[in-house]
Amino acid sequence: MASVTAIERPGATWQRLRQRLEGETAMGYMLVTPAMLLILCLVVYPFMMAVWLSVSDARVGNWGQFIGFGNYVYLFGDELFLRSIRNTFLFTFSSVALKLVLGLGLALLLNKEFVGQRFVRGAILLPWVIPAALSTIGWMWMFDPLFSVFNWTLRELGLSEDGVPWLGRPGWAMFSVILVNTWRGLPFFAICFLAGLVSIPKELYEAAEIDGAGPIAKFWYITLPMLKPVMFIVILFSAVLTFSNFEIIYILTQGGPVNSTHVFATLAHTVGLISGNLGRGAAISMFMFPVLLLVVFITLGVLRKDDS
């Protein structure tokens, strides 16, 4: 309990002013203002500009003229764009699903008591703390057509003479970028889930045991429901980041082979920046937004229902 010292009593005007500021409304606005200012100047304004770009014919170097939904109409007739929609969803869905399942499994293991638990918990975080731009270059070297350490192993074990075309064939390339994304994101999932597991009251399990519930029943009826809120939030954050991921694909495949890994972010980069069709690039990026918004509202909805 905080000890409270006697409060000085200055002049009456000061008192009134203070009281007014102390009111919940004034106080609330005051405390939220810095955050709002930041968002207004550095997010809303640039965002508006981006919206503008997506409905303009802007080229790199100018802000263009209004052309309505021309860019969007164009994109829906663009084979590569349609392909990148499919790729983006496949990439996001697979990565998040993998991270979810593996993350849950890992969290359950880390939640057990064992010698070296602290070390393991720390070690598991490593992929997440190495700057992604650099670790992906490490992966690039591991997938290298010639020097791939995986292919070397396969060869030495006599499993495959030619090795796996990690980045050379469409299916494998998609697998590889998903693998790298999962590698990087898994610690975040595991640690957040672990935090959720730790906070589940032990009594619940004890009660269930008395009722004769087995491990599967306990997992299904206690662990999963209790983890639901944290799961949704983590999935949400991860889905957002995965959906708009740029670095991994850009560094590893540049969208190849045969455009099989082009996603929104890499395509927007190619079209908007490299080729100078800023307006169209912005329109591609904009496509991400409604999807993400939808994900958010679903998540918020689920969480709210959960609260009540």
Next chain:
Amino acid sequence: MNQARQLIRKALGTYLPLVPFLIFALFPVVWMLISSFKSDRELYDLSATPFWISKGIVLAHYRELFFETSFVTWISNSFQVSILATAISLVISVFAAYALVRLRFPGAAVFAVAIFVTYLVPHALLFLPMNQVVNFLGLADSRWALVVTYPTFLVPFSTWLIMGYLKSIPKEIEEAALIDGCSRIQVLFKVVIPIAIPGIMCATLFSFTLCWNEFLYALTFISSTTEKMAPVGVIAELIRGDIYFWGALMAGAITASLPIVFVYVFFLDYFMSGLTSGATKG
């Protein structure tokens, strides 16, 4: 006998399943570490075993990194920017989170959603217009550009996390302090913040990591070698056209992540307990 059985059960139930996870997480890291100590000759030798160093441990890549590039400056820049941006974001977030969780005022719900949605706007969409703002503020090509722009993604995230933590603190503690005659500001600083330290620490660590790893803004807003952040600097200096300085790149990746690893090892407990309440009540 019984003890031995328990041990076996532990091994089968805990350690054994952990092995694939550990290999998955650590193999690339360890492998990068090994590569950073190999001579170029061995790196390019197809017949060499990639898993260990057979032609002598070589420090040349680290020497190159530390003495032929401005790596030390970049690391120091990364520290400065990450610490400052994190500090600013946390002050903003703690205020906002407290207001949104505890105070009733018109528009609070809208603010909360607005903060949440902000997190969703992809960087790739913002960086061009943002570059304009940065230039307007006169911050082009300075570390301050990052200190100002990083909070845009740190604040939404930290606010969410701290809100979750605050929700888990019983209201009664604050009310007692208010009845005792504390002002709201005093309550915030003397009661709420001390209790919320684990949550704040957790947000701090997250924020710091996000800053340290950020790439796009760090690339766009800064071009002088002396102002660069670590990941951007490493790539700018060590991938030159079609030549990858693999050894030095790996050395850079490993070295650039060491500071964060230390931070985590040191604060892991805080991190865990902060997340425990923060995440679940989100």
Next chain:
Amino acid sequence: MTQKGKSKTRSIKLNKRQFMGVMAGAPAGMAAILKSGTAPALAAKGELTYLGRNWFIKEFDAELKKQGAAFAKKTGIKTRIDTIHHKEKRVKVAAEAQAKAGHDIILLRGAEAHLYQNDLADVSDLAAEIAKEHGDWFGFGKQANIVNGRWLGIPWGAWAFVQVYRPDYFKAAGAAPPKDWREVPAMGEKLKKSGHPIGFAISQTNDSFDTLYAILWSFGGSTVDKNKIVTINSPQTAEAIELVKECYSKGMTEEVLAWGDGSNNQFMHSGKGSWTLNPLSIYIVAQRKFPELAEKFEHLPGLTGPAGRHEYGVVYGLGIWKFSKHIEAAKDFIRFHFENANFRAGMQAAGGYNLSPLPAFTDHKVFREDPKKMATLDSPKYMHIDGWPAEADRHATEVSHRYVVPIMFAKAVTGTPVKQAMEDAERDIKKIYAG
């Protein structure tokens, strides 16, 4: 209906500021301020700045910085040279053009002078001045830097894609190095059988279109003709595809489908590869890291085909932003850089990697000192850039960076019928040129 809608929206001519007004009040005000605001910090610094890419030969970056310092000493204008990775340079250049603030001198790669035509200062006078002193520019410099009759960049140099090969492997396999593309499959077959395959990238990377455009053009194919009519779907293209298919199936391994720009370097450095196309970097890096390997490399000039010899040039130019506060100083720096001693010092530092944009400098001693580098010298005559024979506009750039041509080849070598691959490419190129 869409036609009507289009003309209607055009006639409204809503500009950005009005739009912002519609969207929201406060940000609109800020937009207005921002629009008029330039970067005060940079203008105040009073520093001449150059943004370029890093050269894998660090000595070249150092030489450039040295010249910057010498220029500063001579004129009293502080000069800063920034060099970053070339892919990231593109992002920075775009951001600077958008913000109308940044560096003063920009290293332009490929068609960037066309891409940024509205933001680059006219340097026709300087181009004429330098040409007057040293003789006329090579054609590639003109194709890359003259936009609508004005010079928007000063040609700076180019990299030639020449044959890099291992005579020892050739001898062992009984293969002879080719002069014509049509000799490559048979040669590759022998080499691959001997355990040392050949290779060039057929993937989504720059090296890939560097080589594949050369093949396409040498067989008489092209993406578009002079009037930008799409011509990719042609018997000539089909021939080029058949050749690449043969090269791939007889002489290469699947690896080339995943190659990045650095892969063929590693392919040769590992001792596995026997033949590829690349600038001198493979050789020069070997000289530094694996001297005994460098001894074994040889170079030969680019190849010809039924339609003659055509090469893709990785070309560079120096542009000055129109919004720079130091346009005259920037021109002075470029002038200074093109002084005989300085330019030659640059070529020396780059070890002959950079080919001169001016025939006058091709007699540089760096080539005579190391005859293995001579093979690159006649490439500039045959070089074109994206979109040839039309101009290198944004459409051509997009065709290149969407890797339409490499994808066409990649599809064909992995089993898509040639006709189908060409039709897909035709559809994509038409779409891009229409947009």
